[in-house]
Structures are given as C-alpha cells and as structure tokens.
Amino acid sequence: MIETGKIQILKINRITAIGAFLYDGNDEKNVVLLPEKEVPRNLRPGDDIEVFIYRDSKDRLISTTRRPKILLGEIGTLKVADITKVGAFMEWGLEKDLLLPYNEQTTKIAKGRDYLVNLYLDKSDRLCVTMKIYPLLKVDSPHKIGEWVEGYVYQINPELGAFVAVENMYHGLILMKDTNTDIFCGEKVYARISEVRNDGKLVLTPNKKSYKEIPKDAILILTKINENQGLLPYNDKTSPQIIMKELNMSKSSFKRAVGKLLKEKKIRITERGIEKNGR
Template sequence: MATALAENTIATLKVLRQSEQGAFLDGGTGNTNDDILLHRDQQTTPVIIGDEVTVFLYKDPKGRMTASMRLPAMSVGQIGYVEVINRTSFGCFVEVGTERGIFMPHAEMRGRPQVGEKVWVRLYEDKSGRLAVSMDVDDAMRRAAKPAEAAVLGSEIRGAIYNITAEGAFFITPERWLAFIHRSEMTRSLKVGEMVKARVTYKREDGRLNASMRPVKEAALVSDGDTLLTYLGQRNGRMPYSDKSASDIIKAKFGFSKAAFKRAIGHLMKDGLVYQEEGWTFLTDKGKEAFLKANDGNNAKGHHEEECER
C-alpha cells in the first residue's frame, strides 16, 4: 500500500494532468481524488504533463493537500534568521520562504518570541518526516562560524543573539564571528533574537570574541557616576547602597556590576560629591549643588522614600 504524503514535507512528484487552476501531481495512491493541486500561482516556472517537480506540501484552509514550488530558503540542518509570523497554543510559525510558515513547537523555543520578532532557527525533520524549526542552533552556529581574525580590540560589532544562558548572551555577526557578552558586561536585559551592538574586549584563541555593551572605563566612570548622582538627588541625597552592598543587589538596582559601582562611587568620593556611612551613601553639599545644576532644579523636591535594601 502506498504511503500517504504528509504536509510540511518536500517531495518530487510527477505532473499527471493540467486544468484551468493549475497542474495536478501524482498523490501516489492511484486514486485521482488524492492527486495534489499545484496552483498556477504556486508555480515558479511553467510545468507540463510528464514533468517531475520538487514541491513543498501543505494543507490549504479547507484541509486539502496542496503543493508549491516555493521551497524553504534553507535546507535541513541549516540555520536562518527568520521572522515569527504566527503564534498558537502549541508553538509558533516562522517565515522561511514557503507558502505557509514552518512550525516551531514550544519545546524547541528559547524564551517566547512574539509575532514580528526575528530569531535564529535550524530547519529539521521531526519523527514523522515533517519539516519543523528549532532555536537550538549552537552546534550549527559553531559549524557556520568563521574565526574573528580581522576583529579589532575596542571596535564596535553588531549581531543577532542566538542563545542566552546564566552566564551571558551569545551572538553572531554578519561576518559570521561568534561573540559572547558576560552578564556583568550587559547594560540592560537582552532577548534571544534581538540585534545588539557591543565593543570587542578580547580575541580568544579559538577565534571567538568576548564583548561588552559598556563604554570604556573612562566614559563609564562619568555615565555611571551621573546615574548614581541622579539617583541620590531624587531621593533626598541618600541611598542604602555602598561599596559594601551585595553585587546582585547593585546589578538589579543600577544595571551595572559591583566593580563598576565601586569605581563610580570612588570617583564621586574623590570629587567630594558623596560620602559613605554605615552602609549608606550620602550626597555632600557639593554633590547636591552638582545635582541641582545638572537638573536645573527640576528634581529639587526629590522623593521622600527611604529604601531598605542592602
């Protein structure tokens, strides 16, 4: 008995007959009711009776098997940066160049990509032979990557994130360089799939890069110091954080590392703008003047909240 053709698969089928709608392909069962329509609109080149054509099979809105000569833009095992075009309770569909999207089950997702977002995926065949995609692309990325020999320390690179772990985020650049941003080098939360810009901080022996979203230290001292000065000025010149505070609290509250916090605080103390006492940091009179000058008095009233995190 002939095996029925399945949707979301690629098959090479023979053209049996023509109609006003298009060409009918051999469904493989010997029953003309199972022949598959290749609509004229789904033909990338004209076909004639007797041709064997490679098509993507899918079901139309009425549940009928339909064929298209528009094949996926990538082969099984390859990766692509594609758009999410639909979400369901079971997963989502992504655009890969076919007449309809290719399914990605929840188990193959990293995070919860939304419609309109782009993500890195790998095309694969599931146990039933149907095409599907997965965001588990690490091995494929390593095979596709090139050594970052031309990368320059301190230069800016950009790319799309393909994985985020407890340690940080991994992304690939248009040059096919792989780069890693440690969590301490992030200036904000990141999502799998988003484009990111970062500065090259280290070229590894394996050809990959370490990168940072933070500016160079000299600039960071100013920007981080401004952040702390503004925070203090908006809270009556005091905050329950100091260089004795836990690093995870500092990261959650200000978005930068404990080391960066200590450098910025040290810079402010050296300039006579703040002082520390019993685990708290306070603005000096000079610091209050600096805050008012920077904000033109708009935030002079401050906030009357006393936070208790340490």
C-alpha cells in the first residue's frame, strides 16, 4: 500500500523517460512516479528504493528520495514562505510548499518566521499543517523540577501565559508573570522546570537564574562581531524576530548579554551598532 506523507521502501516496476514507476511489491497497477532526475543510475526493475510520498503542484501522487523536514503526524518548526488568500505556505524541503489553512492558525503569522506545526492529511488526502498542536502533546515527561529543557512557544494566552512544546512532545507553560514582553510564537526557549502539575504538565521559568545563559550568549555575540569585521549592526531597536533569526536568542537574552559585555568593556554601542573595543 502506498501511503501519503510517509517514507516507504517501494519496488521499481518500470523505468521510462520521465522516471521510475514504483509499487508496493503486490499491486502493480497502483504505481507512483519517481521523477527521472531523482532515479539513481544503478537502479533496475525489481530493485527496492526508499522514498517519501506526497502530491505535486497538480495534486498528483508523486515520490521523492529527499527527506522533508517533517513527516505525517510529526511536530516541527517550519518557515512561512508566503501568505495567500487560502492561507500560508510553509517550506519543508520539497518543491511544493505546505499549506497552513487560515482555520488551522492560532495567531497572526508573518512571512519569513518559523512556527511550530503538525503535519496531517485533510479530507481530500492532501498534506497540510496545523498550529493546533495542544491536543497532540503528552504529559508523561521524564523531566523533574529544576531541570532545564528546550522547547518552542506555539501559542500565547494573555491571561495564562506562553504555551511551550517541550522537546516538541510535552506540555509546557510559562506563566504570564514570568514571560517577557517580546516573547512570540515560534520562539525557541530554554527554561527551568519550576513545577510538575498533578496532570503531568510542566510549568517553566525562563527568567529565574537566567544569568547562567549570559556567558554562552555573550560568547556568541563576540563571535559574530569578529566574523563581521568588528561590527554587529543591531541595537535596542532591532526587532526580536531579527535577533532570533540571526543569533538564535530572544531579545531579552540579547540585551542581558550586551549588558554584560558593556560592563566588561569588551564592546561599545555606536550609531552603526555594536562594535568591538580596540578596533
């Protein structure tokens, strides 16, 4: 059986000018095309090959030897490639971008930003993604109070706080009192577990003991400055999105690290941005 959205090992039925036709080893009438440019030269009819199954731009079932960034049922972060009347389209490593329908979005999204999504099949057997991942997360995390974990913010509730998918698998929540004003959906956070609730969900605290993150962030900023000939063109007015994209840290972490470097007189702030002292 050929299954959409999954990586499968299929058998070569025949090879033509447009590519190889694959089947599951049983039903030779049910075949899927592997385009000619992806067919290894040494393959022959009867050989096995590992491929991913999806639909092309004309909604035809097709296979590829490339592995996408996310498989059916998985949760992962994808970048918004475009926003249209039917929804957003997200990059996932294949020629045809994935649709994120408007009714599957939990917040207003922006082109070029990353968001946490789940890959699913719609009623028409087409692969799409959704931001509604809350029901898919687990509560049986092996982590204990005091441990530090990583995760992505996937929804923000002004009354409760920021919902985090810890390791893209477990329920996590940063309470509103502990959130930063610049926190956003799609942001990667590194937080300490302050409570494991009776229902198994994790309460996270990224702000407490945050000084432990400063040395690593400060080293990263200095490295970037050196790589850019002693200048980093960012300051307090730089958007959190740019900071996250270029440095993989939140705006608040960036400010703490810059403050430490200023105190140690390793950098100075100018109209151009952050410059290394001694240039």
